[in-house]
Amino acid sequence: MLSETPAIDIRGLTRVFESRKGFLFREATRTEALRGIDLTVERGAIFGLLGPNGAGKTTLTKILSTLLLPSTGTAMVLGHNVVREADWLRPRMGLVLGGERGLYNRVSGRENLRYFADLYGVPLAERERRIAELISRVDLDWAADRRVEEYSRGMKQKLHIARGILHRPEILFLDEPTIGLDPKSAREIRKLVRSLVADGVTIFLTTHYMFEAEELCPEIAILSKGRIVARDTVAALRQLVGGDRTLEAEAYGFDDREVEALRALPGVSKILSEEFGPALRLTLRVRTGETQPEDVRALLPNHPELSVRERRTSLEDVYLDLVEEEGH
Amino acid sequence: MAAAPAQYSRGRSTVAAFRLSVLQFLADPQWLVPSMIAPVIFALVSFELFRVAGPYFLTYAILGAGMMSMWGQTLYGSGWATGQDREFGTLEPTIQAPTPYLYVVLGRVLWNVLSGLIGGLIVYLVILVVAGGPPTVTDPLGFALLFVFIMVTLASVGVVFAAFYVYTRYAGFIQNIGEFAFYIGTGCMFPVVLLPFFTNPISLLFPPTWGLDALRYLSIPGYRGFEWGFWGDLLGAVATTTAYLGFAGMVFYRVERHVLEEGNLSEY
Ligand SMILES: Nc1ncnc2c1ncn2[C@@H]1O[C@H](COP(=O)(O)OP(=O)(O)OP(=O)(O)O)[C@@H](O)[C@H]1O
Numbered sequence: 035m036l037s038e039t040p041a042i043d044i045r046g047l048t049r050v051f052e053s054r055k056g057f058l059f060r061e062a063t064r065t066e067a068l069r070g071i072d073l074t075v076e077r078g079a080i081f082g083l084l085g086p087n088g089a090g091k092t093t094l095t096k097i098l099s100t101l102l103l104p105s106t107g108t109a110m111v112l113g114h115n116v117v118r119e120a121d122w123l124r125p126r127m128g129l130v131l132g133g134e135r136g137l138y139n140r141v142s143g144r145e146n147l148r149y150f151a152d153l154y155g156v157p158l159a160e161r162e163r164r165i166a167e168l169i170s171r172v173d174l175d176w177a178a179d180r181r182v183e184e185y186s187r188g189m190k191q192k193l194h195i196a197r198g199i200l201h202r203p204e205i206l207f208l209d210e211p212t213i214g215l216d217p218k219s220a221r222e223i224r225k226l227v228r229s230l231v232a233d234g235v236t237i238f239l240t241t242h243y244m245f246e247a248e249e250l251c252p253e254i255a256i257l258s259k260g261r262i263v264a265r266d267t268v269a270a271l272r273q274l275v276g277g278d279r280t281l282e283a284e285a286y287g288f289d290d291r292e293v294e295a296l297r298a299l300p301g302v303s304k305i306l307s308e309e310f311g312p313a314l315r316l317t318l319r320v321r322t323g324e325t326q327p328e329d330v331r332a333l334l335p336n337h338p339e340l341s342v343r344e345r346r347t348s349l350e351d352v353y354l355d356l357v358e359e360e361g362h
Numbered sequence: 363m364a365a366a367p368a369q370y371s372r373g374r375s376t377v378a379a380f381r382l383s384v385l386q387f388l389a390d391p392q393w394l395v396p397s398m399i400a401p402v403i404f405a406l407v408s409f410e411l412f413r414v415a416g417p418y419f420l421t422y423a424i425l426g427a428g429m430m431s432m433w434g435q436t437l438y439g440s441g442w443a444t445g446q447d448r449e450f451g452t453l454e455p456t457i458q459a460p461t462p463y464l465y466v467v468l469g470r471v472l473w474n475v476l477s478g479l480i481g482g483l484i485v486y487l488v489i490l491v492v493a494g495g496p497p498t499v500t501d502p503l504g505f506a507l508l509f510v511f512i513m514v515t516l517a518s519v520g521v522v523f524a525a526f527y528v529y530t531r532y533a534g535f536i537q538n539i540g541e542f543a544f545y546i547g548t549g550c551m552f553p554v555v556l557l558p559f560f561t562n563p564i565s566l567l568f569p570p571t572w573g574l575d576a577l578r579y580l581s582i583p584g585y586r587g588f589e590w591g592f593w594g595d596l597l598g599a600v601a602t603t604t605a606y607l608g609f610a611g612m613v614f615y616r617v618e619r620h621v622l623e624e625g626n627l628s629e630y
């Protein structure tokens with residue numbers, strides 16, 4: 035049975051961009067956006083792909099949604115090859131790249147939906163009713179007949195999503211659906227996304243926001259510099275980075291000797307350093323209960339401005355650790 | 363297992379693209395004005411120049427100016443709409459939809475040809491007012507039929523141009539340089555036979571050149587255009603138009619493949 039195949043099955047996928055700049059003196063640059071991705075995503079849930087800017091999230095989303103060809107490797111969606119079977123796949127998938135672009139600004143939201151309903155062959159007898167339903171589902175009733183150029187960013191994003199699900203796709207790709215939205219609009223979008231899963235749609239979502247992934251996605255993968263550096267449930271990922279406690283020490287710079295001394299403390303699995311304006315912050319992952327904030331203070335007597343705090347390791351930390359390992 | 367998805371229809375997609383073009387035009391119809399200025403001026407100047415040469419030169423002037431407006435509208439409109447798709451970021455969702463992009467382009471080209479016709483009509487009306495009466499046409503029915511056919515030849519060029527716009531964001535730049543050359547090369551402004559001999563082979567690559575020459579044979583007694591005469595013109599127009607449409611059908615598939623390889627759909 036076809037529905038037994040995973041929603042997404044990616045093997046050894048790479049993508050290289052060769053771009054040339056300049057007109058007379060062409061200068062070639064080569065970017066390895068994806069460097070060997072293997073990933074399987076089951077049907078019927080929201081899968082989250084996290085990663086910093088330039089990690090390759092959009093590139094991967096576009097390849098999966100047949101808008102970009104891979105350089106090597108294969109990607110199967112719903113059991114069909116995204117390169118060779120794009121014609122089979124396109125009517126069954128939805129894509130929301132989002133942002134300010136991607137809509138016809140001079141016509142109304144409703145007309146945008148009508149146009150795409152026609153391109154997807156939504157049955158004519160159903161078209162108007164389905165559009166009206168979608169418009170109220172995304173809360174745009176009051177603005178449906180206004181020109182899109184008058185829409186706010188959040189309204190455009192809702193329209194994007196309505197467009198993406200107009201033809202009732204089996205799988206929906208959402209590239210950063212809440213980027214640039216205020217907290218209230220972002221919450222509405224997340225609610226909408228969750229309601230789609232209830233309809234049986236598989237969702238592949240990219241985001242920068244850890245809490246968003248935590249809230250929506252049972253399973254996530256972290257992409258960094260074109261590689262998947264972790265893929266698991268949110269709970270398991272928390273365990274992965276060793277240490278559920280985090281100590282933060284802030285001062286105007288530390289020397290190497292001090293950092294080495296901290297590293298030697300019992301249970302410290304990792305130290306990250308980060309600049310905060312004039313200050314430097316050292317973040318220590320601590321595996322056990324052995325090392326306390328006092329121990330850290332004791333090792334740094336020459337810093338009157340020093341502050342040390344303890345907190346629980348968050349998914350954000352997990353993410354930063356993983357991305358840091360990749361040299362970001 | 364999910365139900366089979368809806369089946370797209372090429373015809374419906376073409377109609378949808380036509381409809382969207384009309385809506386976009388109605389939202390912002392004033393662009394018709396700047397595109398009319400050059401043809402109207404050209405019509406007035408040639409009218410002044412040729413009025414002494416007899417009644418048929420009036421036809422000649424109108425044909426030139428009308429074609430200029432239609433040609434500009436078709437070429438500009440067709441390529442430009444795809445260029446706009448790039449700019450708006452709508453090219454990606456459109457390509458991602460199941461309908462081949464060619465059928466979307468076809469709908470827009472139809473609209474552009476039609477709006478070009480509106481432009482041609484405006485030129486005609488201006489001349490009518492200035493000249494104080496309609497021009498002399500020897501075979502009005504033949505004229506009308508041939509005129510419609512020329513619109514098809516224009517459309518075929520429009521489709522090929524749109525392919526360039528899908529292919530690269532530099533298409534607009536190339537077209538801007540080429541536009542004036544097209545007006546002259548296809549005989550909108552002067553009969554092609556008046557041009558230096560080396561431009562002839564180039565202008566013969568464009569279907570409207572043949573069609574326009576045929577139209578002049580038909581409507582201007584004593585007209586001396588291409589040596590192969592009216593029927594030769596007509597044959598050439600049909601052949602080149604067919605070639606253009608065939609070429610467009612062929613390249614669109616490859617162009618789409620190419621942009622998916624390059625990943626430049628969102629560049630503008
Ligand atoms: N069309 C293109 N031509 C050349 N390089 C590209 C192109 N598209 C993406 N890249 C490069 O590929 C890499 C991955 O980009 P991608 O847009 O996939 O990252 P992302 O994870 O979506 O980032 P963001 O969070 O900023 O959206 C980047 O280095 C980017 O510069």
Ligand SMILES: [Mg+2]
Nearest residue numbers: 091092093209
């Ligand atoms: Mg991105």
